[in-house]
Amino acid sequence: MSSIADQIAGAPVADAAAAKALVEPALVEPAAVKAPAITLPATGERELRLDLFRGLALWLIFIDHLPQNILTWLTIRNYGFSDATEIFIFISGYTAAFVYGRAMLEAGFLVATARILRRVWQIYVAHVFLFTIFLAEISYVATSFENPLYSEEMGIMDFLKQPDVTIVQALLLRFRPVNMDVLPLYIVLMLFLPLILWLMKWKPDLTLALSAVLYAVTWQFDLYLSAYPNGFWAFNPFAWQLLFVFGAWCALGGAWRMSRILSSNITMWICIVYLVAAFCVTLTWYVPQLGHIMPKRIEQWMYPINKTDLDVLRFAHFLALAALTVRFLPRDWPGLKSPWLRPLILCGQHSLEIFCLGVFLAFAGHFVLAEISGGAALHALVSVCGILIMWGMAWIISWYKHSADKGASRNKGTGGNADLAGGGA
Amino acid sequence: MKSAWTMLGLMLLGGFLTAAPARAEDAAKQPCDVPAYLLQSDGVLKRVEETVKKGQPLNVLVVGSRSSTIPAQEASAYPAKLQAALKERLPAAVTVNLSVELQPSKTAEDAAGTLVKLVETKRPTLVIWQTGTVDAMRSIDPDDFRSAVDEGVVALQNAGADVVLVNLQYSPRTETMISAPPYLDNLRVVAQQHEVPLFDRFAIMRYWNEAGDFDLFSTSHGVELAKQVHACLGRALSKFVIDAAHLEPAQQN
Structure with missing residues (x-):
């Protein structure tokens, strides 16, 4: 079975049709026979839309992590409530369920769990690696920067005085610097994936309902995970799991069962109206002169839009975006094969590596911008260079997979499926 | 008599400036002008307005952390x-x-508890409460932060003072370490709910950094930059207070 996964992951996209023909029969049957409760998508072809949007999310996350610049205006968080994180977690849930759900059906709970745990370990190692780089960056800032204007803010470096405690807390995922919140969230969500998949295999709709109940309970009773030295997780796993489980539910047949709702015109118009309304609201954030147009009542009801706990408004905004995307961007859209979208798709196919690279590049970008005080042009240049580097790295990784490691990976037999399960955060 | 001379001088200066080429106009611009929209507010400082109109002394109390x-x-x-x-x-x-009550490394919740007592002893007309930095550094739960600020503002208003909220500094060097947005958002929410003017120090400083007035990334160890930024903040804040109290400045310039 792992060889199937290898073929999915390893099939060059151009040959996807051939891969489909190769893989399809093998995939459909076990799904149909063993577990009538869930239906895996009937094709082994790599879903390029997922890669495309995950790649897009990676680029947007990178841009959002840099100081504001002209490219920031291209990111979706300026045009509505949700941002790239939602896309990322949803697609991660979708692909993880797709890959490991199949493993669970074919090889059983134990093997699937083992594979998931190996993936969790990879993400954990990636997180620790990023933390090391982060530590180097701030140690540098702490020693070189003593502007009296920011004497208070520099107090944040105090944790460097206790590296023993800090590093242990970082290994426990309790000390997490800003911009490094996504991987710990992903680690926790993946840890619970075996349970989620096991429940889904039994009753998918009930699993989704349970997830929604947990989300509601989180809001009602204010559940959270504490962080070190104080505070809480910036992405509350108790709330964000809803998006992850929803992604998994869609992957395991939910999307297909929803297709009637998705294709109805009423849904489309509700989505459009909501997106336009959200756009108008966000407009008042960036054009404060418009602020007084907003009715006070609505403002008081709506704000703050809570990112930590995945505000309902954000979730709904993501759903509306996703519904419209699925409607207007069919899976066989020829543009998906166009060379213009290749960079995005390539990045999306190696998401863990590219995500980590993006976080690192954001640190590096901060550093460059701080050392060389150049204006808006340099800011934009740093963003563009970062994206080019991400693309280049994705290309190199896929070259390794397809050419350099070709002989080895065929024989190894242990799932090369991780990249479809996708990674990072 | 003196004011007449000043007026004359200003008129001459004005005439000179309009006659001078555009570059001179730019040079005459304050080094740290703040665009009007950043100083706009729905909140009203009624008590300040009354006090000034009656010609009574205006007592201002600034409560803040070390960035004040x-x-x-x-x-x-x-x-x-x-x-x-x-x-x-x-x-x-x-x-x-004006008196300053520094409360270094106190969160909004810690500070809120002390406010009523402060107002009772100092009887200010206007309390300028700078908060959020400590909470952001300790990543206090934003909901707790909001309710603490909310509580503090209500206590101040009940004790008979006008309130201006001041948010965090824009600090690009520590952006990767301190997550300001949740605290900025929640301060805005409280300000909206109680119609309290919010002096958006963060947006103003970021504007200066982007417009090139100040290089806030600067690693300079000197105190000069801090002095200049604070001078500009003080001036902007005075304009903000006067606008929110609907007081026309004594002289228009």
């Missing part, structure tokens, strides 16, 4: 600059008293 001062340079920090600017802009008959 410059170490060993209190006289150059924004509260002192605010006092000077208010004196300059308000009618000469109004005395402006």
